[in-house]
Structure formats: structure tokens, C-alpha cells
Amino acid sequence: MMARKAFEMMMEGMADAIAYVEGDQSRGRVAEPIDVKTVRARTKKSQTEFARTFRLPIGTVRDWEQRRRRPDAPARVLLGMIEADPEGVERLVAKLPYPYGG
Numbered sequence: 021m022m023a024r025k026a027f028e029m030m031m032e033g034m035a036d037a038i039a040y041v042e043g044d045q046s047r048g049r050v051a052e053p054i055d056v057k058t059v060r061a062r063t064k065k066s067q068t069e070f071a072r073t074f075r076l077p078i079g080t081v082r083d084w085e086q087r088r089r090r091p092d093a094p095a096r097v098l099l100g101m102i103e104a105d106p107e108g109v110e111r112l113v114a115k116l117p118y119p120y121g122g
Contacts, residue, residue, distance in 0.1 A: 035047075036048055051093075051096065053090070054091060054096055054099050054100070056081065056084040056085050056091065056099060057085040059099050059102055059103045060081070060085070062103065062106065063102065063106045067081050067082060067085070073110055073113065074098065074102060074109070074110070074113055075113060075116070
């Protein structure tokens with residue numbers, strides 16, 4: 021029975037995906053892209069300063085900005101918080117003990 025339920029759930033998901041591709045926006049969610057370069061520019065920090073301040077690997081920041089990689093869900097939350105209140109997030113991150121947070 022468990023396999024049947026899993027199969028039914030997968031089929032429902034496929035139907036939702038097909039409907040979304042065909043234009044039914046109500047049956048799917050797509051994360052809007054986040055412009056990491058713009059978020060960083062608003063902080064008035066270089067890539068290196070931004071990475072150091074928010075304890076991110078510099079290579080990751082570069083990959084995001086050059087769109088070789090996209091931020092995952094937790095990174096999107098952090099970037100959204102930085103966008104909303106860069107000074108506040110900077111103060112909070114500064115309170116974290118090393119090596120926590122990168």
C-alpha cells in the first residue's frame with residue numbers, strides 16, 4: 021500500500037508540473053532568482069569583504085554572481101535578510117563564534 025501511495029503522490033506532482041509548464045501558475049511554485057551582485061552592491065562591500073563579513077566562501081559568492089551556481093534555500097534566506105537589513109545581519113553574524121558559519 022505504501023508504494024501505491026508514493027506512486028500516486030508522484031503522479032500528482034507530475035500532473036502539477038505539466039500543468040505549470042502549460043501555463044497554470046496556480047499549480048506550482050518557482051523561486052524567483054535572487055541577484056546576488058545587487059544584494060552585495062547595496063552593502064557597498066567587495067566580493068571579498070562580503071564573503072568575509074557574512075562568512076561565505078569567496079568562491080561561492082563569485083559563482084552566485086556569475087550565475088554558475090544558484091543559492092540554495094538557506095542561502096536565499098540569508099541573502100534576503102542581508103538585502104532587508106545588511107547592518108543588522110552583519111551585527112548578528114559577528115556575534116557567532118568561529119568556526120560557526122564558515
